[in-house]
Amino acid sequence: MTAQIATLLAAPARADLQHATVAALRDAWGGGEIRWLADGIAAEFALATAPASRWEDWAALQSEGVDLVVQPAEGRRKRFLIADMDSTMIGQECIDELADMAGVGARVSDITARAMNGELDFEGALTERVGLLKGLPETVIAQVLAERITYTPGGRALLATMKANGGYAALVSGGFTAFTRAVGGHLGFDETRANTLLVADGHLTGEVARPILGREAKMAALTEISARLGIGHDQVIAVGDGANDLGMLGMAGTGVALHAKPAVAAQCEVRVNHGDLSALLYIQGYAAQDFVTE
Structure with a gap:
């Protein structure tokens, strides 16, 4: 039996992780003392083992805007x-931003989405998308970096x-x-x-x-x-x-x-x-x- 750690996380921009939410899961799972890593954002508690209801509880928390991670405590x-x-x-996807500058944005972003979802061969999809950028001035790269990348x-x-x-x-x-x-x-x-x-x-x-x-x-x-x-x-x-x-x-x-x-x-x-x-x-x-x- 490997000791586990459960971590609950909310979006830092919202910081709306409730103490009651963490305590309720800890109590349901029979966990240890709650340690707050950042108030409203992240908290954790120890467990003897990963609960059988882990993914059901994960799905329920997702609907509340909360992530749940369960992992071995040792070596994390x-x-x-x-x-x-x-x-x-x-x-961003840089190739999509370049494509938008080249006037083929919609076509390339569709290929990108399908490739990232595993629907297309990555190498073939990349070759096809880069081919659509032929003739684009190299200076556009610096423009994309300066104006579009966050x-x-x-x-x-x-x-x-x-x-x-x-x-x-x-x-x-x-x-x-x-x-x-x-x-x-x-x-x-x-x-x-x-x-x-x-x-x-x-x-x-x-x-x-x-x-x-x-x-x-x-x-x-x-x-x-x-x-x-x-x-x-x-x-x-x-x-x-x-x-x-x-x-x-x-x-x-x-x-x-x-x-x-x-x-x-x-x-x-x-x-x-x-x-x-x-x-x-x-x-x-x-x-x-x-x-x-x-």
Whole structure:
């Protein structure tokens, strides 16, 4: 029997996690003393074992805007964060923003949605979408970064706190290096990996350099970086939202489906639908006062 920790999370913007809600679940499950990690946002309590009603109670709490995570208590604080970029560390899909600038936004965003939901082959879908960007001035990339990209709340605190506690962070994206370099630098990632858009005479050629980084490459990155750090996969926390993230989410000690596509979330044990990236700190046992902020 493995001791467990149950963590309840609300959206920080609302901070409406009720003490009564936490206490009612603790009492129903026979849990231990409640520890508040951030008032109105996150609380946890210990359990002897994961309850049989876990997913029924998870569904009920979802309707109240509350996330519920149940995981082994031992080893939940991780040493390596590996993260997806689009719709995870940032609020957009970069290729969709480029496509909108190129006048093919609706067509490309439909392909993106289907690919991220696992309905299309990732490599084929990426090749098709990049082909529609042929002729777009390279300068549009900087324009999109400046005018259209927003960062998911909690990202900088997540990186800074884990790194201050000896952690390492890698941004591994099926998107493009022109974006990961900027996003990774802004958030404080130690390294980034992504695909390279090919450019000629200042314009996109409509092609991407081979090999294409997708699901398998993300899994390989997790394995390679973990080995370099001298840690096991159990010391990794991974976060993503799309079908091409499922491999690394499954390999990591803690794989977090963050605001994920339904078909993706259904395959993950840790699902955060209401919280932001700070949820990854709370589920590791960090309290708000432990966060490193700049």
